[in-house]
Amino acid sequence: MNTSAKKSYQAGDPRQIVRWARRYAQSRTISFLVQWVFIMVMVMCIGIAASLTQMAHQQGRTATFTLSVISMIVAALTLVWFSVSRWSGELVFSITNWLYGREGYVSYSGSCPEKPLPIWLTGLGGGLLAYHLLGALLISFNYVSIRYMQPWSAAYMTPYLILMVVYQRLGFWAWLWPVLYGLHAVALLLNLPVRFGYELELLNIVAPIFGYGLIAILTGHLYSRYALWKLKALTRGNIPEYDDMASPDGENGEDGGDAMHG
Numbered sequence: 001m002n003t004s005a006k007k008s009y010q011a012g013d014p015r016q017i018v019r020w021a022r023r024y025a026q027s028r029t030i031s032f033l034v035q036w037v038f039i040m041v042m043v044m045c046i047g048i049a050a051s052l053t054q055m056a057h058q059q060g061r062t063a064t065f066t067l068s069v070i071s072m073i074v075a076a077l078t079l080v081w082f083s084v085s086r087w088s089g090e091l092v093f094s095i096t097n098w099l100y101g102r103e104g105y106v107s108y109s110g111s112c113p114e115k116p117l118p119i120w121l122t123g124l125g126g127g128l129l130a131y132h133l134l135g136a137l138l139i140s141f142n143y144v145s146i147r148y149m150q151p152w153s154a155a156y157m158t159p160y161l162i163l164m165v166v167y168q169r170l171g172f173w174a175w176l177w178p179v180l181y182g183l184h185a186v187a188l189l190l191n192l193p194v195r196f197g198y199e200l201e202l203l204n205i206v207a208p209i210f211g212y213g214l215i216a217i218l219t220g221h222l223y224s225r226y227a228l229w230k231l232k233a234l235t236r237g238n239i240p241e242y243d244d245m246a247s248p249d250g251e252n253g254e255d256g257g258d259a260m261h262g
Helices: 016-024 029-059 061-085 084-102 118-142 148-170 170-187 203-236
Strands: 105-108 260-261
Touching: 016 203, 029 061, 029 118, 029 203, 061 084, 061 118, 061 148, 118 148, 148 170, 148 203, 170 203
Parallel strands: none
Antiparallel strands: 105 260
16 A cells, blocks of 8 residues: 555644645735725726616617717726726735735745736736627627627636636636636526526626626635634644655645745
8 A cells, every 4th residue: 555645744744834825825815806896896887888878879869878988988998007007006915915914925936926917818808808898889789689798708708717817826716706607607598597687687797707706706715714724823833843845745846935924
């Protein structure tokens, strides 16, 4: 029987500290929550403007239609600016540090936080915004029914979110967002009872986007609390000295890059 195939750690094993430090760093989601709030407000503005545009087009109200289209474009450009602006990044970073307070700053080496996203991934992010703006315009001019807006969104957003999760090497919690969002689109196409009524049609796109995102973020935050509790319990004990500091997953020091500054 090969007992080396199954990992076991003794109390105070420093490899356990590295293991839970990595899990804690991967699951700190407050920064995502802060971005979620800002983006939700801007996307709501785009959605409301798109709905007003559609109503004005159907009723032949030219002035309201023109104003709604301009508002929708301005809201979309504001969202683009917020996504790429250094000022917005610094604002999110400051709010995140304030909310974490005494926990300090944690960096996870696997996510390469000091490096910007590659050009191709940034381009896909810009394409995501353009894709949804195109969908809003098609709905406004009655080329596409608003009933299909969420599946239209999921066709681009689900693979995009998966790419982001893989590239940034986020924790298990991050997979909840694209998986649930994609399954919701399938449920709508199959006419399963997950749809809001006509009067609340806008919620069929807003609720899945932000609802599943919030579920993923809160799941990660709760797991980070558990990981931090485990980490504190380990560091309170007596830590034996090891000559060979192997990583908990048997990899050549990949997880040794996790750093905590507090």
